[in-house]
Amino acid sequence: xxISLLRRAAALATTLGLTSLGLLGAGAAPAQAAxxxxxxxxxCAWRTGDGTGSMFKTNASKATLGTWDNSFNTxxxxxxxxxxxxxxxxxxxxxxxxxxxxRETYATSMDPYASSLKLVRTVRxxxxxxxxxxxxxxxxxxxxFGDMNADRRSDMLVRDRAGRLWFLPGDNTGRLVxxxxxxxxxxxxxxxxxxxxxxxxxxxxxxxTGKLWLYPGTGTGGLGSRKLVxxxxxxGMSEVTAFGDLSGxxxxxxxxxxxxTGKLWLYPGTSAGGLGARKLIxxxxxxGMRALVGAGDMNSxxxxxxxxxxxxTGKLWLYPGxxxxxxxxxLIxxxxxxxxSSLTAVGDWSADGHGDLLAKxxxxxxxxxxxxxxxxxxxxxxxxxxxxxxxxxx
Numbered sequence: 001x002x003i004s005l006l007r008r009a010a011a012l013a014t015t016l017g018l019t020s021l022g023l024l025g026a027g028a029a030p031a032q033a034a035x036x037x038x039x040x041x042x043x044c045a046w047r048t049g050d051g052t053g054s055m056f057k058t059n060a061s062k063a064t065l066g067t068w069d070n071s072f073n074t075x076x077x078x079x080x081x082x083x084x085x086x087x088x089x090x091x092x093x094x095x096x097x098x099x100x101x102x103r104e105t106y107a108t109s110m111d112p113y114a115s116s117l118k119l120v121r122t123v124r125x126x127x128x129x130x131x132x133x134x135x136x137x138x139x140x141x142x143x144x145f146g147d148m149n150a151d152r153r154s155d156m157l158v159r160d161r162a163g164r165l166w167f168l169p170g171d172n173t174g175r176l177v178x179x180x181x182x183x184x185x186x187x188x189x190x191x192x193x194x195x196x197x198x199x200x201x202x203x204x205x206x207x208x209t210g211k212l213w214l215y216p217g218t219g220t221g222g223l224g225s226r227k228l229v230x231x232x233x234x235x236g237m238s239e240v241t242a243f244g245d246l247s248g249x250x251x252x253x254x255x256x257x258x259x260x261t262g263k264l265w266l267y268p269g270t271s272a273g274g275l276g277a278r279k280l281i282x283x284x285x286x287x288g289m290r291a292l293v294g295a296g297d298m299n300s301x302x303x304x305x306x307x308x309x310x311x312x313t314g315k316l317w318l319y320p321g322x323x324x325x326x327x328x329x330x331l332i333x334x335x336x337x338x339x340x341s342s343l344t345a346v347g348d349w350s351a352d353g354h355g356d357l358l359a360k361x362x363x364x365x366x367x368x369x370x371x372x373x374x375x376x377x378x379x380x381x382x383x384x385x386x387x388x389x390x391x392x393x394x
Contacts, residue, residue: 084126131174146347154349156393167221192252210235243294244304262287299374342392360392
């Protein structure tokens with residue numbers, strides 16, 4: 001895939017400052033090498049259009065290509081990583097780059113403009129970090145909701161396409177907190193202290209087993225050893241959302257939509273860090289809703305609330321939390337919300353004392369300030385660094 005400089009001006013503002021990872025295995029193979037001679041685990045190239053003659057191969061990034069500069073006519077990527085081929089040396093972005101997927105079966109012809117080469121886990125890393133930018137100002141008072149490291153900034157967690165988990169502390173940086181395997185989870189949610197240690201936790205559903213796992217927060221943005229809180233059957237739920245304290249017992253709760261019935265169930269948190277017997281809080285129709293988010297206290301009544309998008313209309317609804325149930329819903333978005341692939345609530349990121357909402361639309365993260373009445377200000381489209389991610393943050 002060919003990428004030009006103008007595709008994402010915001011991402012290109014990042015200064016890469018990267019150096020070559022080495023030249024392991026780089027060099028020319030014997031004359032008359034063919035495409036079939038490219039070994040597994042290597043990126044190979046030929047000067048000819050039919051993949052014959054002298055062969056270049058490498059299994060590491062190269063800031064310059066030496067005598068092979070601007071000479072690649074046929075290429076194949078047999079590594080387990082994405083290959084970025086840059087028109088400029090030193091991974092320069094000014095003239096653009098091309099990407100090649102891992103473990104290719106067939107060679108590809110190209111224009112001979114490559115001057116550097118990088119092997120990366122995700123295509124985002126051709127241009128910059130694997131994680132997107134996220135900034136939140138410091139709020140006057142520590143709230144706990146949306147703040148995993150207790151620094152009074154709203155935080156985000158993001159999963160990249162390689163299955164890694166990144167912690168974004170709100171200062172436009174990121175830190176790896178899950179080295180891999182997170183693509184095995186088909187639901188990720190946070191908000192609330194389920195483990196009862198004063199720190200915000202993460203709950204994840206394992207796709208292959210339908211099990212539900214609790215990952216306790218460490219207080220620094222990281223996650224501790226997981227604990228099984230649902231032995232199976234959770235794949236029968238279309239939405240699994242950490243809510244905060246809906247039951248009114250001071251413990252974090254979970255809500256989930258049952259696929260077969262459209263019912264909404266409340267799973268109250270227990271003193272042992274697990275989930276208690278479920279309680280019906282929505283008799284039906286919840287299959288018509290998507291992107292359920294435990295948004296915290298949006299209407300300033302001291303109780304956590306639920307936000308959801310109506311599939312048929314694209315409207316956004318607020319369901320105010322009551323003592324163990326949800327009150328009558330209130331319309332807070334008249335339409336267009338089906339254009340948003342995901343919703344995220346991370347507390348008061350705008351530092352005005354009210355809970356806010358975030359939405360991902362394509363490459364953009366759209367920020368909606370809460371009014372404190374349950375309503376929202378118009379969205380601000382000011383962060384286009386969320387490309388190349390299948391999900392928004394949580």
